[in-house]
Amino acid sequence: MALAALRARLEQAAVAAGRAADEIELLPITKFFPASDVLILHGLGISAFGESREQEASAKIAEVNRNLSVEQNASPIRWHMVGRIQRNKARAVARWAYAAHSVDNAKLVAALSRGAVQALDEGVRTAPVRVYVQVSLDGDERRGGVDVGRPQLVDELCAAVHDAAGLELVGLMGIPPLNWDAEEAFARLAAEHARVQEGYSHRLGLSAGMSGDLEAAVKHGSTCVRVGTALLGPRPLTSPAVVTPVTPSSQTPPITRASEGSRDEHTA
Numbered sequence: 218m219a220l221a222a223l224r225a226r227l228e229q230a231a232v233a234a235g236r237a238a239d240e241i242e243l244l245p246i247t248k249f250f251p252a253s254d255v256l257i258l259h260g261l262g263i264s265a266f267g268e269s270r271e272q273e274a275s276a277k278i279a280e281v282n283r284n285l286s287v288e289q290n291a292s293p294i295r296w297h298m299v300g301r302i303q304r305n306k307a308r309a310v311a312r313w314a315y316a317a318h319s320v321d322n323a324k325l326v327a328a329l330s331r332g333a334v335q336a337l338d339e340g341v342r343t344a345p346v347r348v349y350v351q352v353s354l355d356g357d358e359r360r361g362g363v364d365v366g367r368p369q370l371v372d373e374l375c376a377a378v379h380d381a382a383g384l385e386l387v388g389l390m391g392i393p394p395l396n397w398d399a400e401e402a403f404a405r406l407a408a409e410h411a412r413v414q415e416g417y418s419h420r421l422g423l424s425a426g427m428s429g430d431l432e433a434a435v436k437h438g439s440t441c442v443r444v445g446t447a448l449l450g451p452r453p454l455t456s457p458a459v460v461t462p463v464t465p466s467s468q469t470p471p472i473t474r475a476s477e478g479s480r481d482e483h484t485a
């Protein structure tokens with residue numbers, strides 16, 4: 218089935234990179250897929266999922282929780298926000314997100330911090346929001362991320378997250394720019410990760426790699442691969458408005474070896 222194939226693929230990538238597979242988190246991205254798919258994967262032992270849009274996530278989480286609460290001993294789910302966060306959605310995200318992978322500006326940090334503090338006060342959450350600072354490898358800010366060519370800005374934002382109440386800096390995140398060689402992109406990201414790491418005594422993670430490029434990301438130190446298509450199959454593209462412009466694979470889902478028939482297999 219798709220999950221076993223994906224785990225084997227990640228294991229192979231780790232071995233090829235001379236790394237241990239268990240130091241790389243496999244985060245399934247369930248955007249555009251229904252709560253029922255989350256419940257199936259949860260039943261297979263997966264307890265963390267990534268979403269990219271606040272409204273879709275909130276609705277899905279509520280539905281998943283309604284179904285989980287009737288089960289006994291259901292392990293709690295950790296939800297990761299991997300998409301860009303509009304500032305007016307920060308408060309809502311801070312109520313459900315275990316981690317946020319795409320934080321890239323100071324105003325968002327302030328809004329997330331306020332939301333997290335409130336959620337902690339109300340007991341809606343019990344731990345800080347784990348934050349990855351997103352860096353942009355080509356400086357195209359429309360696609361998100363702090364320009365990697367401006368290290369001082371990266372440092373300032375990381376420090377802002379580190380100092381913010383209710384937030385915890387856990388690492389960097391990056392996505393290869395369109396038409397870039399993935400190896401080159403992740404090598405650049407790894408260099409920035411190493412540079413930023415020098416300023417912190419706790420180990421920083423690296424959220425990098427998706428269905429089409431996880432091998433290159435693992436080779437360059439990824440500690441969390443965010444995989445949608447290779448696990449769940451192509452996303453239903455209903456309207457261009459709901460397509461998150463992150464990578465070619467999210468605009469035109471590729472039919473890769475790993476994703477062939479995966480949608481049927483994992484529900485079988």
Ligand SMILES: *Cc1c(COP(=O)(O)O)cnc(C)c1O
Nearest residue numbers: 246299427428443444445446466
């Ligand atoms: C959709 C998405 C993914 C998963 O992409 P696939 O190519 O389907 O694996 C990973 N990261 C982010 C930020 C996404 O929006």
